[in-house]
Amino acid sequence: MTTADDLFDQSQGNIQRLDLREIPFTESPIDLESETLQRIFTGxxxxxxxxxxxxxxxxxxxxxxxxxxxxxxxxxxxxxxxxxxxxxxxxxxxxxxxxxxxxxxxxxxxxxxxxxxDDYWAQRYLYQLGIPTSKILKERSSKVGGNALITAETSEKDMEPVTSQxxxxxxxxxxxxxxxxxxxxxxxxxxxxxxxxxxxxxxxxxxxxxxxxxxxxxxxxxxxxxxxxxxxxxxxxxxxxxxxLDELDQPTTYKMLINYLSSARLDNDCTDPQDPRCVLPFTPEAAAEFCRVSLGKPRLFNRLGNTVLSKAADSEVDLITP
Ligand SMILES: Nc1ncnc2c1ncn2[C@@H]1O[C@H](COP(=O)(O)OP(=O)(O)O)[C@@H](O)[C@H]1O
Ligand SMILES: [Mg+2]
CATH class of the missing domain: 3.40.50.300 (P-loop containing nucleotide triphosphate hydrolases)
Incomplete structure (x- = not known):
């Protein structure tokens, strides 16, 4: 019998068959601190x-x-x-x-x-807005000592947001x-x-x-x-x-596709547009067609990318043709 764990492995295997660790396309922006932004940001x-x-x-x-x-x-x-x-x-x-x-x-x-x-005033202000910070919380709990009842009462009172006038x-x-x-x-x-x-x-x-x-x-x-x-x-x-900010042109969109794919590819990080391997699992023709229908709009590009890769994984193919 196929267990849920087996299904998970199968699902993961379908992505890996495309030589990808994960589907790299996202509709929301990438976190500022992550290296991914640097890898995928294009043009x-x-x-x-x-x-x-x-x-x-x-x-x-x-x-x-x-x-x-x-x-x-x-x-x-x-x-x-x-x-x-x-x-x-x-x-x-x-x-x-x-x-x-x-x-x-x-x-x-x-x-x-x-x-x-590390600015006490800044942290205090956040705290007053109802955004508790570890620093203030620590200071307070040491002030009220070990009495749980008092702690509870104090936190409720202090939690009332007092926005700056x-x-x-x-x-x-x-x-x-x-x-x-x-x-x-x-x-x-x-x-x-x-x-x-x-x-x-x-x-x-x-x-x-x-x-x-x-x-x-x-x-x-x-x-x-x-x-x-x-x-x-x-x-x-x-x-x-x-x-x-306007729509990206086609060569830039193609480069963006290369960057997204190489950020998730398991064993080739080719980024030379002349090399057909850099758009795998797309064929170069399919990649060009994909960029054409994305109209240079990054969110549409990501949405379509998601759909196409999910579909390819589901159909257990290893190459995406036009
Ligand atoms: N120049 C770019 N290179 C790579 N990805 C991009 C680029 N511009 C936008 N994206 C991606 O496209 C998606 C939509 O972009 P976003 O910045 O959220 O658009 P907006 O803020 O204008 O609504 C996000 O996933 C974002 O990471
Ligand atoms: Mg936005």
Whole structure:
């Protein structure tokens, strides 16, 4: 009888038959700290250069990255930040996806506080927002001693979120505190502004002007259909660079396919587009066709890739033809 464990092995074997460790395609962006991002991120050279040019300035800059959903805004932002983390160790880089219900200044404050592990004030602030940190918890439990009842009572009281009434002021204080350790400045990347509706974002940008003109570098993302369109016209001058991300061209998409596949391949990491082995388990013709129907849209590319590889694994083939 076939057990569930056997089925798992069979499923894994079907992927391995394609000479892959796993299906490399994902629809959500890759983690900033992972090496995978570096291996799979493809193209956008001109756009990266434009952003890096901004970072050669001593003066902090505000950058807006916009483009349609799935075009690669989050991936681009994360790629920029990961390069900065390697190249500018004395710059603090922070990333946050705009949380529901928070204004931009509080969001920025949260992003920075999260990265300042050894700053008591930052950790205290997170704790007040209802995000407990090991440092504060440890300090508290030593204060209340061994009495379990008191501990329980205290935690409930302390857990009540007390958001700052003046997040912009708080942020500036935090930025000042970061100055010693990070003399090259603080980058605050706020992703997914387009999750909110246009009028809400317009108000949010309006309220955040003081913060945006303050002491940090900012990178924001949105998409042109909603907020960004308004933003570009009504808040002109707020950004030093407004960067539009478009569809990738076919050779770049082909290269992207090679990078994804080689990041998961078991025993060949060929990345030369001239070598047909680099698109295995696709034949070069199938790979070209795959890139054509992906239309240079990274999310569509990933979605299709997932479907095609799952199907190939299920059908127990070892080569994908057009
Ligand atoms: N230049 C790129 N190279 C490799 N993968 C990319 C690239 N751009 C986007 N992706 C991937 O495509 C998917 C969709 O991109 P994402 O950044 O989430 O789009 P957006 O934020 O614009 O909606 C993600 O899995 C992402 O990792
Ligand atoms: Mg995104």
């Amino acid at each position: 956008r050279q001109g756009e990266l250069l434009q952003v890096f040019n901004q970072f050669q300035s001593r003066e902090r800059r505000r950058i807006l990255v916009y483009g349609r959903i799935g075009i690669g805004k989050s991936a681009f932002l994360l790629e920029v930040l990961s390069v900065l983390r390697r190249k500018r160790p004395k710059m603090l880089t922070t990333y946050i996806s705009l949380p529901a219900g928070l204004d931009l200044a509080t969001t920025a404050l949260l992003a920075v506080a999260k990265e300042m592990d 003046y997040p912009t002021v708080s942020l500036n204080i935090l930025l000042e505190r970061a100055q010693d350790k990070y003399p090259d400045g603080v980058v605050i990347a706020i992703d997914d502004l387009d999750k909110r509706n246009p009028s809400e974002v317009r108000q949010m940008m309006h309220d955040a002007q003081g913060m945006l003109k303050g002491d940090a570098w900012f990178m924001l993302t949105g998409h042109p259909m909603g907020i960004t369109g308004d933003l570009l016209t009504s808040e002109r001058g707020l950004f030093d660079l407004q960067l539009k």
